[in-house]
Amino acid sequence: MKLILSQPMPTDGRIEAAFAQIETLLAVARAAGADMVLLPELFLPGYNRPDLHGTLAQPLDGPWIARLRQMARDSRCGITLGLAERDGAEVYNTAVAIGPDGTILASYRKIQLFGPMERASFRPGDAPPPVFALGKRRLGLLICYDIEFPAHAADLARRGAGIILVPTANPEGYEFVADVLVPARAHENALIVAYANFCGSEEGLRFSGRSVIAGPDARAIAGAGALTEAVLIVTLPERDDYQPGLLSMQAADLRIPQG
Numbered sequence: 641m642k643l644i645l646s647q648p649m650p651t652d653g654r655i656e657a658a659f660a661q662i663e664t665l666l667a668v669a670r671a672a673g674a675d676m677v678l679l680p681e682l683f684l685p686g687y688n689r690p691d692l693h694g695t696l697a698q699p700l701d702g703p704w705i706a707r708l709r710q711m712a713r714d715s716r717c718g719i720t721l722g723l724a725e726r727d728g729a730e731v732y733n734t735a736v737a738i739g740p741d742g743t744i745l746a747s748y749r750k751i752q753l754f755g756p757m758e759r760a761s762f763r764p765g766d767a768p769p770p771v772f773a774l775g776k777r778r779l780g781l782l783i784c785y786d787i788e789f790p791a792h793a794a795d796l797a798r799r800g801a802g803i804i805l806v807p808t809a810n811p812e813g814y815e816f817v818a819d820v821l822v823p824a825r826a827h828e829n830a831l832i833v834a835y836a837n838f839c840g841s842e843e844g845l846r847f848s849g850r851s852v853i854a855g856p857d858a859r860a861i862a863g864a865g866a867l868t869e870a871v872l873i874v875t876l877p878e879r880d881d882y883q884p885g886l887l888s889m890q891a892a893d894l895r896i897p898q899g
Contacts, residue, residue, distance in 0.1 A: 641777045641803070642674040644717075645834055645872040647851040647864045650842035651686040655696075658684055659707065665871070666715035672873055674717050675740065675774060678836045680807050681722035681784050682733060687809035687838065688845040693761040697724035697731045700747055705736065713742035718774065722783060722807040724762075725749070733762045735781050735807050737772060746770035746781055751792070754785040771799045777876075784808035787835065788821055790828060797829035797891070802879060806835045810848050815866070818850040827858035830887045832876055839869060857886045 646665055651658045665677050681687055684704055685696040698704045704723060712719050718739045725734035725747075733750040749765025750758075769792060771780050780796035780803070787793060787806050796804055804825070810817055818835055826833040832855055839849035849866040853874055861877070864870035879887070 641676070641775060642672065642873070642875045643834060643853070644669050644672065644674045644677045645836050645851055645853060645862070645874070646677065646679050647837055647839055647849060647870040647872075648679070649840040649869060650688070650838050650847065651683055652842050653686045653689050653692050653696075655685060662708070662711060662719065662721075666711055666717055666719070668871065668873070669717040670715045674873065676718040676720060676737075676805075678805050678807065678834055679719075679721035680836050680838050681735070681809040682724060683721045683807070684723040686842060688757070688842040690757050690761045693724045694731050697726035699726050700734075700736065700744065702726075705738075705744070708736075708738055709742040709744070712738045712740055716740045718745070720781070720805050720807065722809075730763045731761060732765060733758060733783060735783050735805075737779070737781060737805065739774065745774065746772040748781040748783065750783040750786060752785040752789060769796055771796060771801045777803055779803045779805055782806050784810060787825055787833065788817060790825065793825040793829050793833070794891070797831055801831060803832045803834065803876060806833060808835055808837045810837045810850075812846045812848045815848045815850055818848070818852050818863075822852055823854040823858040823860070826854040826856055827888050828890055830856040830879065830891075832856065832861070839864075839867060855882070856888070857882055
């Protein structure tokens, strides 16, 4: 499976510019023979724009998703990104995975909302993170703060995910998430974690960049810097490509004393 991870500047409410950026990425993806493009959290309409979350949020059968599905079909490449989802009176911080044929492979509403802005803008999700197939690989979805909770990644691994896609909007000061926690989640569960962040700033909030694709040996397969836009194009290794002795046995070896 070939993945393209984008670390862009924030969308900041510029919807048409955001779609133009996706179009450019998909052109690269088609030339590279990629299977999936991964973009950050709340790429539509923007992360630090609570003034837009409620007013611009759309349902999963709305125009944004319809447009993304057609773009995926045209490029023959999947798209995973974050967006503000409206469902009746409620608004969710949602990630959607669209397949190369334009089908919605999975959607996920963020469970672990972070900070007062997110908790004011969104209702937390109440469904388990999904596991879905893309070709011969099984993938899971989390969003940003979710990956900092070991239980969520472990649950996806137990249900068969070998890759976790994580749209994120991680601010400066939290670089340890990309540098330490994401590789730890990958190693603990013997899988790959792809963590796509913004760089630059949006309405006074500066993002930490440092997007990373971490392998089950806790090492970066590929990574971006902190300050600039980046595009990572990676053929994701199979689990069997790693020496067995480097892979975690925690799931099998865990002992929990009783009493």
